[in-house]
Amino acid sequence: MCLSRWGYVMKICRVFVCTDGSIRIMHPNMRRWNPWECSEGEFCRKLIDASMTKDPTLAGLPYYDVDASSIPSDRSKRHAWRWADNPGVYVDETVPDPPHPKQDQLDRIERAQTVEEIKSILKEMVK
């Protein structure tokens, strides 16, 4: 369900499954939905069909349409979202967290045993 000018309506999203197993989710612009013209579902599918041709990186990826309410609201593990026919989008706890971009420096700080070593590392970080 999502909030639009017409109140809460059902929104269909399209889940694309990438070759590495990660997923991309297309959310249609519900502001364009006119309830006098078609149902929410029909509108969403038409708009998504047109939208997916605009992004060449989606070409050839398998996809599935889902109710937006079935997508997890907690995005803290977004990198671990995966697709299965049942239950749909889920969090795969076996997917490792992405490495911290400054992990090497953090590791060096962890290994440092003297103030001088820490000073040296910090000086490099702020260069």
Add this chain to the structure above:
Amino acid sequence: MRRFVRRIGDIGKVIAAAVSTSANETITGAWTFSTAPSIANPDITGTAPATPVAGRLYKDTLIGMWVNFNGTTNAISDDVNATSITDNGTGDYTVNIETDFANATYCALAIGTTALSFRVATFAVGSVRVQFFNEAGTATDSSAETCVLAVGDM
């Protein structure tokens, strides 16, 4: 019907007139309107020259798309020319565009209401992909009000 005042012409006087146009008209010379003219949907056809004239409109300087959306729910709050948002991952969004740009060399910017850096990952005529990062360089979801805009020739 539009009312306007014609600039002092060769005959040296101001002419007030009510004009009704039913066909294309070519107007030459400089005109001064008594009140600011209202133009509903002007068709700007000229592109900017190497040395643009200050204060002049060019079609490749217009905002072709802008969108304000929620970086967590990906719901669009307001927009011009955006059909959908693709959630590619944490802090990674593609805005899909209704009317394409003329080429993929337009300019795009993104910003949220929290202090994050961003980069434009991919330009395509019908979509633009933007990614947000925190101070440490880690991909981070953008805020509840995330804005992307693109300027260029359509």
